[in-house]
Amino acid sequence: MVDVDELVAAARVVQLPMRVRFRGITTREALVFEGPAGWGEFGPFPEYGDAEAAHWLRAGIEAAYEGLPAPLRTRVEVNATVPAVPADGVSAVLAQFPGCRTAKVKVAEKGQTLEDDLARVAAVRKAMPDGAIRVDANGGWTVPQAHEAITRLVADGPLDYAEQPCASVEELAEVRRLVDGACDIAADESIRRATDPMRVAELGAADVAVVKVAPIGGVRAVLAVADALRAAAGVRVTVSSALDTAVGLSAGIVAAACIEDGNAAGLGTGGFFTADLGEHPLVDGALAVRTVAPTAERLAAVEVFGERRDWWLDRLRRCHALLAR
Numbered sequence: 558m559v560d561v562d563e564l565v566a567a568a569r570v571v572q573l574p575m576r577v578r579f580r581g582i583t584t585r586e587a588l589v590f591e592g593p594a595g596w597g598e599f600g601p602f603p604e605y606g607d608a609e610a611a612h613w614l615r616a617g618i619e620a621a622y623e624g625l626p627a628p629l630r631t632r633v634e635v636n637a638t639v640p641a642v643p644a645d646g647v648s649a650v651l652a653q654f655p656g657c658r659t660a661k662v663k664v665a666e667k668g669q670t671l672e673d674d675l676a677r678v679a680a681v682r683k684a685m686p687d688g689a690i691r692v693d694a695n696g697g698w699t700v701p702q703a704h705e706a707i708t709r710l711v712a713d714g715p716l717d718y719a720e721q722p723c724a725s726v727e728e729l730a731e732v733r734r735l736v737d738g739a740c741d742i743a744a745d746e747s748i749r750r751a752t753d754p755m756r757v758a759e760l761g762a763a764d765v766a767v768v769k770v771a772p773i774g775g776v777r778a779v780l781a782v783a784d785a786l787r788a789a790a791g792v793r794v795t796v797s798s799a800l801d802t803a804v805g806l807s808a809g810i811v812a813a814a815c816i817e818d819g820n821a822a823g824l825g826t827g828g829f830f831t832a833d834l835g836e837h838p839l840v841d842g843a844l845a846v847r848t849v850a851p852t853a854e855r856l857a858a859v860e861v862f863g864e865r866r867d868w869w870l871d872r873l874r875r876c877h878a879l880l881a882r
């Protein structure tokens with residue numbers, strides 16, 4: 558494995574300003590580095606412990622030092638991602654996702670009601686009458702709340718799936734039994750390590766696994782998980798972004814392009830940033846498969862020094878030590 562001093566010497570810490578609050582944050586911090594195979598990203602969210610964060614480092618090292626596997630396609634279809642905005646804000650959000658035929662709508666936001674969710678989803682359906690609609694509760698419902706919400710949402714029209722309706726795998730399994738095929742259930746937060754997807758499959762907790770390259774530990778690890786899930790339980794896979802910079806998003810796009818019959822990917826998050834390390838333009842609902850190498854100008858616009866940089870370098874050293882064990 559690459560020496561930690563080499564990583565530290567290559568490390569650039571960046572802060573990307575966000576257009577909207579998403580996942581409770583308005584600035585995305587990450588550390589990126591260039592290696593012989595390209596650029597890699599290490600951007601675990603600040604609250605993640607080192608054991609989890611080490612997987613993110615493994616993914617970054619794969620991209621920068623090993624290189625990524627060859628994609629099967631040149632373009633990857635993505636879903637529009639609709640934050641928990643008021644219903645009258647939906648069309649402005651969808652305008653940022655030209656050509657998308659699938660939308661993922663955030664629901665169960667703290668401080669909002671089921672009526673807010675129903676109105677937001679109805680607005681998306683109206684704007685995309687032929688579109689496939691997903692909802693993502695980020696674990697925010699109890700089992701009875703999820704049952705009620707999904708029942709009312711499907712009464713208005715079909716749902717592609719409901720993502721992480723409740724917090725635990727056991728609850729997901731229960732909701733899946735209760736809705737009895739009225740709507741597929743997807744696991745997202747329940748999958749944070751490479752071993753989690755099999756547990757989800759064994760408990761019959763989901764029809765769909767949302768997988769992100771960084772927490773799973775790299776593109777190859779994602780492909781192994783996708784193969785195992787399809788073989789063991791017929792679970793389909795959605796590759797999604799972890800709110801990555803354009804560098805990390807490149808790896809997600811490659812992963813999605815390596816999966817034969819993948820779902821529309823949750824990789825259209827580049828537009829959430831007002832400044833980024835590169836561009837993955839969304840054309841006709843799809844992203845081209847290409848890797849990004851940040852220019853000096855782009856880096857200069859978002860790079861940070863001082864206390865935040867030191868914090869990330871310490872974290873990099875600790876996670877590298879865990880991987881080297």
Ligand SMILES: O=C(O)CCC(=O)C1=CC=C[C@@H](O)[C@@H]1C(=O)O
Binds near residue numbers: 636824
């Ligand atoms: O899946 C998408 O459409 C975009 C990515 C996305 O929604 C997320 C990215 C990063 C953190 C998560 O809270 C969030 C999600 O819950 O899926």
Ligand SMILES: [Mg+2]
Binds near residue numbers: 695
């Ligand atoms: Mg999710």
